[in-house]
Amino acid sequence: MNVEVSNWQHIEHLFGEVPAKERAVILEKFEHKPFEEGQTILTDGSQSDQMFIVAQGELLIFLNSPEGRIDLRHAKPGDFFGEVSVFDPGPVSANVEAQTDGDLLAIKNTDLFRLFVSNSKLVAPLMKNLSIHLTECLRKTSAANFHLDHGTWHRDDPEQHPHGFLDWVKGLFFGHEDSDEH
Amino acid sequence: MSINPTLQKMPIFEGFAKDEMAAIEHALAIENYEDQHEFIREGDQKMSHSQDAMYIVIEGEVNVMIRDKESNTFHNVSTLKPGSVFGVMSLIAPGRRAATCLASGEVKAASMNKAAFDYLFNANVSLGARFQFALVRQLARDLRLANDRLYREICSRAKREN
Numbered sequence: 257m258n259v260e261v262s263n264w265q266h267i268e269h270l271f272g273e274v275p276a277k278e279r280a281v282i283l284e285k286f287e288h289k290p291f292e293e294g295q296t297i298l299t300d301g302s303q304s305d306q307m308f309i310v311a312q313g314e315l316l317i318f319l320n321s322p323e324g325r326i327d328l329r330h331a332k333p334g335d336f337f338g339e340v341s342v343f344d345p346g347p348v349s350a351n352v353e354a355q356t357d358g359d360l361l362a363i364k365n366t367d368l369f370r371l372f373v374s375n376s377k378l379v380a381p382l383m384k385n386l387s388i389h390l391t392e393c394l395r396k397t398s399a400a401n402f403h404l405d406h407g408t409w410h411r412d413d414p415e416q417h418p419h420g421f422l423d424w425v426k427g428l429f430f431g432h433e434d435s436d437e438h
Numbered sequence: 439m440s441i442n443p444t445l446q447k448m449p450i451f452e453g454f455a456k457d458e459m460a461a462i463e464h465a466l467a468i469e470n471y472e473d474q475h476e477f478i479r480e481g482d483q484k485m486s487h488s489q490d491a492m493y494i495v496i497e498g499e500v501n502v503m504i505r506d507k508e509s510n511t512f513h514n515v516s517t518l519k520p521g522s523v524f525g526v527m528s529l530i531a532p533g534r535r536a537a538t539c540l541a542s543g544e545v546k547a548a549s550m551n552k553a554a555f556d557y558l559f560n561a562n563v564s565l566g567a568r569f570q571f572a573l574v575r576q577l578a579r580d581l582r583l584a585n586d587r588l589y590r591e592i593c594s595r596a597k598r599e600n
Binding site for chain 1: 564594
């Protein structure tokens with residue numbers, strides 16, 4: 257077993273109530289990945305088939321543009337990323353860099369698949385939670401792309417978005433006191 | 439056994455053997471729908487066990503509409519083509535519908551309602567789980583495409599705003 261049972265607290269919110277004796281079945285599929293401050297976890301364009309859950313520490317998710325780095329969000333204990341790649345392995349769309357020392361719990365596409373097929377009732381809450389998350393993200397992203405196509409993201413009052421387009425996107429996805437959610 | 443060749447070629451069914459496809463197809467209902475047929479309505483709560491369904495577009499196109507809260511108008515945020523899947527959440531996590539899906543012209547689609555999905559799952563847990571995993575994989579693929587587009591736009595606008 258790669259991961260101690262004490263790490264359960266960091267993934268518990270995704271799996272719901274699971275009897276203690278069955279937690280080991282799930283944790284066995286996760287790989288413990290410690291990281292150091294400044295370490296690159298994922299690079300835009302690189303191939304990935306994993307989802308990562310933050311056990312300890314903090315990471316930054318960002319894009320690289322011709323004008324420099326664009327910060328999207330910080331991932332803290334209990335947060336996760338890579339939820340697209342774990343179901344659909346492929347190129348990563350953003351960069352992830354450690355802001356502090358910490359630990360990740362990672363699961364690969366093949367391991368998640370085998371875990372679900374062999375223990376479908378046990379893993380059903382995780383599948384449900386991830387499905388809801390993917391659906392909600394798809395809804396918001398589709399809405400954002402629509403507003404981009406039609407130039408309606410700023411409404412009629414640019415002052416509602418003093419920091420510009422990126423602020424509006426962040427507000428749409430992550431909540432921001434200065435942003436107007438569509 | 440006779441398997442719909444169009445269905446078998448769809449990306450969502452990659453990796454399934456012929457006998458598995460036959461079992462899945464047995465749980466699907468293939469129908470023709472007229473223009474503007476409303477498959478799903480945004481905001482609707484869980485319907486009856488037979489009405490909650492996911493759909494696979496076989497022929498034609500389906501518009502995905504989301505209501506803008508401020509203007510109370512509907513925006514067509516995407517158009518689904520043959521091979522696309524929608525209504526997945528009705529099988530996995532029934533609740534309020536996230537969008538409205540309308541037929542754009544005549545549409546042929548395969549549907550699987552919750553009762554049929556549960557039957558498939560209970561009759562063959564492994565197949566049911568693999569099929570559910572395939573449905574969620576399709577959600578992830580759709581999100582990947584949408585994210586890539588949004589991120590390209592973010593990077594492009596960063597340049598313009600600077």
